[in-house]
Amino acid sequence: MTKTLVAFFSRADENYFGGAMRYVKVGNTETVVSIINNLIEADTFKIEMKEPYSPVYMTCIEEAKRGIAGSLRKLNLDYIDLYLIHQPYGDVEGAWKAMEEAKAEGKIHSIGVSNMSVALWNKFVPHVNIKPAVNQVEFNPLFQQKEIRALIKETDTKLEAWYPLGHGDANLLSHEIITTLANKYGKNPGQIILRFEVQDGVITLPKSTNKERIKTNLDIFDFTLTNEEMEAIRQMDTGKGSHNPDAPGVEEHLRSAFVIED
Numbered sequence: 001m002t003k004t005l006v007a008f009f010s011r012a013d014e015n016y017f018g019g020a021m022r023y024v025k026v027g028n029t030e031t032v033v034s035i036i037n038n039l040i041e042a043d044t045f046k047i048e049m050k051e052p053y054s055p056v057y058m059t060c061i062e063e064a065k066r067g068i069a070g071s072l073r074k075l076n077l078d079y080i081d082l083y084l085i086h087q088p089y090g091d092v093e094g095a096w097k098a099m100e101e102a103k104a105e106g107k108i109h110s111i112g113v114s115n116m117s118v119a120l121w122n123k124f125v126p127h128v129n130i131k132p133a134v135n136q137v138e139f140n141p142l143f144q145q146k147e148i149r150a151l152i153k154e155t156d157t158k159l160e161a162w163y164p165l166g167h168g169d170a171n172l173l174s175h176e177i178i179t180t181l182a183n184k185y186g187k188n189p190g191q192i193i194l195r196f197e198v199q200d201g202v203i204t205l206p207k208s209t210n211k212e213r214i215k216t217n218l219d220i221f222d223f224t225l226t227n228e229e230m231e232a233i234r235q236m237d238t239g240k241g242s243h244n245p246d247a248p249g250v251e252e253h254l255r256s257a258f259v260i261e262d
């Protein structure tokens with residue numbers, strides 16, 4: 001399995017591995033570590049990882065330091081290119097200080113956050129020294145996060161999209177605006193969506209288990225959507241997604257649902 005996955009990445013000319021410690025679990029640790037180390041041996045890959053969010057990790061700076069050390073040890077890495085706070089609850093400032101220190105020590109090259117709403121951003125970012133390099137949030141043409149995008153521009157923070165294809169949402173992939181453009185450019189709907197996102201300055205992390213789509217999802221740089229077409233896709237925004245970090249009960253659920261083993 002490891003070899004196959006590495007081959008997929010290599011053939012697709014992918015050069016970025018985005019993951020989260022929450023997804024590195026008993027049963028798949030060896031596979032993930034082996035993939036990452038194979039990619040690094042090829043010397044062309046950058047590794048993004050999210051902290052192992054758990055109630056313990058977010059309680060204080062010392063626990064956050066232990067989490068960072070654990071990520072490096074488990075992944076068998078000297079450094080991680082980009083390290084994110086996966087769910088911004090608990091002692092976010094303590095975790096951030098630990099990440100700033102790890103950056104100063106060269107253990108992390110860039111630091112960022114995920115799932116920061118406008119409210120969470122305003123509570124946290126004004127008080128930190130190093131501003132987040134990225135905020136990874138749900139984003140696709142049906143949920144364009146206009147407020148948070150405008151806000152993070154002020155600190156030159158990049159928006160990274162999770163669910164960039166709406167998690168395979170048929171309402172998105174078969175939307176008339178998208179399918180019309182797919183026909184015009186001889187591309188599939190997923191390629192039109194990803195082209196829109198990249199052309200609009202968003203970093204996308206599409207997922208596919210299909211070998212052909214892994215390749216075609218990268219084949220989006222030989223055409224350009226016109227300003228009118230970009231604007232038409234911008235108008236598809238419904239302002240609603242699947243995850244609202246501020247909704248009642250979400251913090252409690254996320255802080256209690258996952259326990260990461262050392």
Ligand SMILES: NC(=O)c1ccc[n+]([C@@H]2O[C@H](COP(=O)([O-])OP(=O)(O)OC[C@H]3O[C@@H](n4cnc5c(N)ncnc54)[C@H](OP(=O)(O)O)[C@@H]3O)[C@@H](O)[C@H]2O)c1
Binds near residue numbers: 137163206210
């Ligand atoms: N930070 C966070 O809290 C957070 C939360 C959720 C997800 N994420 C991350 O976001 C990334 C993407 O999430 P996701 O995989 O659920 O959503 P996604 O990339 O938006 O959608 C993936 C789905 O789209 C299909 N697909 C892929 N390429 C396609 C194409 N060209 N045309 C039509 N369908 C296509 C895939 O099916 P096939 O496999 O059959 O191609 C799969 O069902 C993941 O790496 C995930 O870990 C982060």
